[in-house]
Amino acid sequence: MTSPESAQIVIRPAAARWRVRFEGHVIADSADALILEEPGHTPVVYFPREDVSMEYMSRTDRATHCPYKGEAAYYTLLMDGDFAENAVWTYEEPAPQAQMIRGRLAFYPNRVEIYPVAEADVNPRGARPGVADVVRHTDAGDGTTQADHWPAP
Template sequence: MSPEAAGSHAEELSIEPFDGTVTVRFSDAVIASTRRARILQEPGREPVLYIPFEDIYFDFLKRANHSTRCPIKGTASYWDVSAVGDGARNVMWAYETPNPVASAIADHGAFDERLVSIDADPIPDTAHRPHLAE
């Protein structure tokens, strides 16, 4: 991808707070749980939830010897998981020092939903509930 194309996509990248609870499970173990997740949206891709490192249970994770480079976000590091007698490789990634456009996901991890179960429960929007006539 040319720098010009990467720049145009960077302008369309959005990172917003997720208003609700996110829980990540591997096998029967909860490996992350938060009410402070962020949702990253990029054109042409599914939205991705990022969880603050403080809410990830790193006891189940081990840094992998794998990384990838995104021209928009920067370099991603990966972690393997081991829990309840099972394991998987490259289950979580993080942009520990992301490019400026993605700075809101620094010190946050995202999980491969093909390898883990991700429950994202939004807080109900009670302000817009219809009122029934009495």
């Protein structure tokens, strides 16, 4: 997922579901997070904006520049009277080699709790079966399957 011009950063899909907790509340939960690795820095988890509770964030005037990722914009978290100033950042117009993180959000780990979550903890029943699986395993009452009566998907 990297190109020669982006040799300084590596962006890959996260292998697990990730969450962010602020002041005891889960404010981000995603099975579509990305991990960005940059030499000399701890890996950073980037969350899709649609998986983050944006109602607790307020855009600030802070901006920084990274030669590999571009211009970062910041948000302050505010919840239950507690706030974390400039605790969240995003690259809305990232550099060409960082396009995968466009519009995604990252959090400072010293301001919030960022942690992986096992899918089994989120959905203990596992994936729901499709109609074909349910029909195939439905008994017709005489010990035979119902699958013969339904078209294949």
